[in-house]
Amino acid sequence: MRTTALLAAGAISVASAGRITRSDFHREDIIYKDVAIIGGGASGAHAAVRLTQDYGKSVVVVEREPILGGHVDTYIDKTTGNIHDYGIALYFPYEDSFDFFSRPDINVTLSPWVPAGGNEIRYVDFTSGQELTSAFQSPDGAAGPIAIKKFHDLMTANGWDNMTQPGYWGLPAGKDIPEDLLLPIGEFAKKHGIEAMLSSMYPSTGGGVGSRGNFEDILTLSIIKAFPTAWSKVFFGEVSMFKVDGGNQVLYDKISTILGKDVLYNSQVVDSQRSNSGIELVVDSARLDNRKDGLSKSMRRKPNRKREDKPTKKLIIAKKLLLAIPPTRENLAPFDLLAPNSPLFSLGSSGTNYTDFPPSEAKEVARKAIQKMVEVGTLPDLEGEEVEFVAWSDHGPGGFGVSAQELREGWMEDMYALQGKRSTWFTGNGIAADFTTMLWKFNDVLLDKIVEGL
Ligand SMILES: Cc1cc2nc3c(=O)[nH]c(=O)nc-3n(C[C@H](O)[C@H](O)[C@H](O)COP(=O)(O)OP(=O)(O)OC[C@H]3O[C@@H](n4cnc5c(N)ncnc54)[C@H](O)[C@@H]3O)c2cc1C
Structure with missing residues (x-):
């Protein structure tokens, strides 16, 4: 470990x-x-x-x-x-x-990169262990990529892509940060009629936003650090994905x-x-x-x-x-x-969430989900074998961990300064x-x- x-x-x-x-x-x-x-x-x-x-x-x-x-x-x-x-x-x-x-x-x-296990993707409810079937709209459905293309076009049309990638040098001063970027991602999607993008964004950014709780409540500016406009292009085929041989x-x-x-x-x-x-x-x-x-x-x-x-x-x-x-x-x-009340101290607090979720707990969640899936037949019987973690990695904290108000007050400028x-x-x-x-x-x-x- x-x-x-x-x-x-x-x-x-x-x-x-x-x-x-x-x-x-x-x-x-x-x-x-x-x-x-x-x-x-x-x-x-x-x-x-x-x-x-x-x-x-x-x-x-x-x-x-x-x-x-x-x-x-x-x-x-x-x-x-x-x-x-x-x-x-x-x-x-x-x-x-x-x-x-x-x-x-x-x-x-x-x-060229292909998903682990080939192109077969199964969606499972970890709490019940059951495979999600007809009622569930999978993120790879047609609506997701269409909504993501609209998200991409919205970002580029407003110049929000250049403000947020690859770094934040181009982001306006706190009070001038576009209000849309300070909306929770759920509200942002609703405002622009692109809710279908959320179910594609979530699996892609899930580990990278550094916040617990409801995905839709996370600030758009935080989400697009882990789902930048450049990355959205892979969802509608404008760029391809690769892996290193070996x-x-x-x-x-x-x-x-x-x-x-x-x-x-x-x-x-x-x-x-x-x-x-x-x-x-x-x-x-x-x-x-x-x-x-x-x-x-x-x-x-x-x-x-x-x-x-x-x-x-x-x-x-x-x-x-x-x-x-x-x-x-x-x-x-x-x-x-670090100084008391320094902007970087705020960023550190996102690590506090992270330390609330130690690897032992993360492993236990994974272990229970796998056992549940086995119990209900979504995964094959383990035939008496215990779930074993052959490799494990702790990827640390993510996201900015600051509020829209702190961003308006110039947190990003202070950090880049x-x-x-x-x-x-x-x-x-x-x-x-x-x-x-x-x-x-x-x-x-x-x-x-x-x-x-x-
Ligand atoms: C699970 C996961 C999957 C991802 N998948 C992809 C992907 O497929 N493609 C992609 O482009 N991006 C992916 N990312 C995003 C990834 O974060 C970036 O691509 C990139 O690797 C980040 O690099 P970094 O150097 O900023 O940070 P890191 O890769 O975290 O590097 C920081 C390094 O510093 C070391 N370190 C930390 N603290 C200390 C310390 N106090 N003293 C000394 N050394 C220290 C760490 O051991 C580490 O080697 C993924 C991220 C995660 C968490």
Whole structure:
């Protein structure tokens, strides 16, 4: 089981920022770089490749897990060899960011994506375990794509697409944010006569909006972070979906090889000092020798994996800091970024919802649903076998976690105004449209700003 933010929150002991003494570190434990990148998911790994290979800058990536890739989860069935990408499943072209796959140093092969289990999709009520039949209108019915096309046309006609993707640089000041975008998505759909889009949006964005309760009550602006206009095009066939041959982890294993020892795996920042002339970070690094270049996720779950060294502290001295992790309270605590009533504190509160729903509870919900489906015959009899989770991943919080009122009062401007302050920059799905290729495009804009003056 992947232990992410939940365990990390308890595991980090955060020293108060601002008292880092270089002489406390052995010379071999001090790392000098142009840019320190925190998080090696889609955003951090992409930024690291572009900064080192295209801009000629030196980087170090601090990654909490023993592997790069973030939400990518590739599970290879030991018996059949079948590949299951149960985290990030697919990629779609967005502007020129798709070129990243085919650049000479990456060069992974892509194939058209088909849903897991082929094209057969069954809709089941998890509470009863029964398959939904005639009365249920499935999201793949004709009405859904038609409504989504109308949603797309509405977004582009009003310029709302450019305000919200790939990042929110183009969003007007709080009081001028279009009221439609601050409506709950249910009301937005009703207002524009496109309710049929909701049942298609929900399965696509379900895990990415970071709010519990009724899907229709979530703010449109939050929903379109996980269902941006660019993504809507796949629903009416304007763009196609692809996967990486061999599993999506292949891409990040390649990046891991390119970056080599410039990635600190199993590592987290525990203290920091940031100023306009540069940053210093203290990193707790587990120094697992057998994973310097990362391992495929199926390999890292081998039970004989063990720590070979006690965690050790390193000091990173860099000109710039790029945060490519979700800006939750726990993640930001070592960076001395949180102040009472700061806008980022509000974003962190969406993580509070997330911590209310621990993996154990999520697993129990899944287990009960499967058992129910077996009981009523929707799934075949398990013949005495227990439900087993062969792979599991906690994908952390999503969404903005702020109200329409906070957005009107300038929350988004305040958050984006933090870019570059005290040599620190933000990227990733916490603050931009939540699809890999769109985050790469967001990076392309951001990296030009970061390297200015480097
Ligand atoms: C279940 C799921 C399925 C998805 N499917 C798709 C899809 O099919 N296609 C698509 O384009 N998008 C998909 N997405 C959206 C996905 O969020 C983005 O595509 C993208 O992967 C986000 O990248 P990121 O780098 O911003 O964040 P992440 O991928 O979350 O990367 C953050 C990285 O930082 C590390 N980290 C976190 N906290 C710390 C810390 N304190 N210190 C050090 N390291 C830390 C994490 O281990 C992780 O490696 C999916 C999202 C989810 C949750």
